[in-house]
Amino acid sequence: MTVTQRFDVPLPIDEALPALTDALARRDAAVLVAPPGAGKTTRVPLVLAEEPWAKGQKILVLEPRRLAARAAAARMAATLGEAVGETVGYRVRFGSKISGKTRIEVVTEGVFTRMILDDPILDGVAAVLFDEFHERSLDADLGLALARDAQQGLREDLKLLVMSATIDGARIAKSLSDAPVVESQGRAFPVETRHLPRDTGRHLEPQVTDAVLRALRAEPGSILVFLPGAGEIRRTETLLGEKLADPAVDVVPLYGALDADVQDRAVSPAPPGRRKVVLATSIAETSLTIEGVRVVVDSGLARVPRYEPDLALTRLETVRVSRAAADQRRGRAGRTEPGVCYRLWEERETASLEPFAQPEILAADLTGFVLDLAHWGVSDPQTLLFLDPPPAPALAEAGALLRALGALDADGRITDLGQRLRALPLTPRLSRMVVAAAGLGAAPLAADIAVVLTERGLGGTDPDLRHRVEGLRRDR
Secondary structure, three states: OOHHHHOOOOOHHHHHHHHHHHHHHHOOEEEEEOOOOOOHHHHHHHHHOOOHHHOOOEEEEEEOOHHHHHHHHHHHHHHHOOOOOOOEEEEEOOEEEOOOOOOEEEEEHHHHHHHHHHOOOOOOEEEEEEOOHHHOOHHHHHHHHHHHHHHHHOOOOOEEEEEEOOOOHHHHHHHOOOOOEEEOOOOOOOEEEEEOOOOOOOOHHHHHHHHHHHHHHHOOOEEEEEOOOHHHHHHHHHHHHHHOOOOOEEEEEEOOOOOHHHHHHHHOOOOOOOEEEEEEOHHHOOOOOOOOEEEEEEOOEEEEEEEEOOOOEEEEEEEEOOHHHHHHHHHHHHOOOOEEEEEOOOHHHHHHOOOOOOOHHHOOOOHHHHHHHHHHOOOOHHHOOOOOOOOHHHHHHHHHHHHHHOOEOOOOOEOHHHHHHHOOOOOHHHHHHHHHHHHOOOHHHHHHHHHHHHOOOOOOOOOOHHHHHHHHHHHO
16 A cells, blocks of 8 residues: 555645655655645654554654644544544643553654653654754754754664755755755645735734735635734734624634633634634644635734843744745645735735744743753753754853852753752743742742743733732632
8 A cells, every 4th residue: 555545635745755754764864845735744744653663663743832733633633533642642731642552742842852851762752753843943953953962872763854844954954964855845725925015104903904804805714814912913803803794704813822722712613604713823823724714814923032131031022924934824825725815015025034034042041951951961062963053152141040040060060959940841040939939938939920920821911920820829
């Protein structure tokens, strides 16, 4: 039986699967470039799990977000006619569905980093698949560096596959000892691009609302709208509620701070006879298929974390998306049928967008990163594989802070206190606060403060931290 005969529904990625399986049979690493809608996220793991080298072992699939991990696991399980947690499961922060039968485990990048730091051999794992690697999160870069180091020193049989719709495949392949690059051609369905330039002197939300109403009048099907953040989503939702006259259209928000069940409802198909307008952040940019969506409205903006060394704080900054991100968003309209993408900028402006988003490693707080490397036994990141080396000033600042916290000794080695800080799923600063508070008998309060500071939305949005802690305790 050929690869494509194993599944009832053909996908564009199927034509590339023989080349991919051949590459991984011969080599320990490969790069897969496939456009949005090709089906790489949910087809490739199922195929690789049946390869001889994977027999009796697990395939790990890394996703950038919890929602994407849950959605990918659900779709693969449905393909097999099973429930999530049987052959296919997932493991994310605050939840997992796995069992002794699980062969394919979808995890977030942060969870994988913890896994490999705790078990460098990756016992029982045949392959690690880095999906949507073009997003270049700090956890993804660190995870690939650690996996490559483990492969070369401990697990020569481990397979690594880097996947993305928009990626510099040749550059990544070169860093992986000239690994083979496999390309899948063709989006599932064509997408027409229309430009509705917005007036930068006016507020964003009314212009997005007008674009959505225009799209509802002109096109059938549901609509996926990309906005930079939760505030813009709430304001646009309010405006649509005031202006939308069609009672058969549901407007639903989708962003990271929402509960998992609310997110799952947002990505579920609209009921028969109804349409849906999903107002989303970049959370819906990759690895998701919302059935019935054939129109995308893209504001062209995203909110990204930027570390401010002078303040020792990370803030969120609204920026123009990269061309790669814009292509990902556009591709959401062509997942299940021909679609339309409305871009709220001039067509000529697309050429001025950055080709790819700035890798997080170049602009992030590296304190936790340096602590993880110290736990790995590495004091010099240049000894590991990083596509973009971390900036020396940021590394020096992180090392100085960790020594001040008592997490590293004078030689940069991790201390017993540093190991205690690493064991907590928090930044080193917050971990140190919790550990110190425990010595004063105030660990529960410190833990609650840490939770509301790291998980947006928990405890409400009140700027007064005391009120948010009180809200968190009421919601339990």
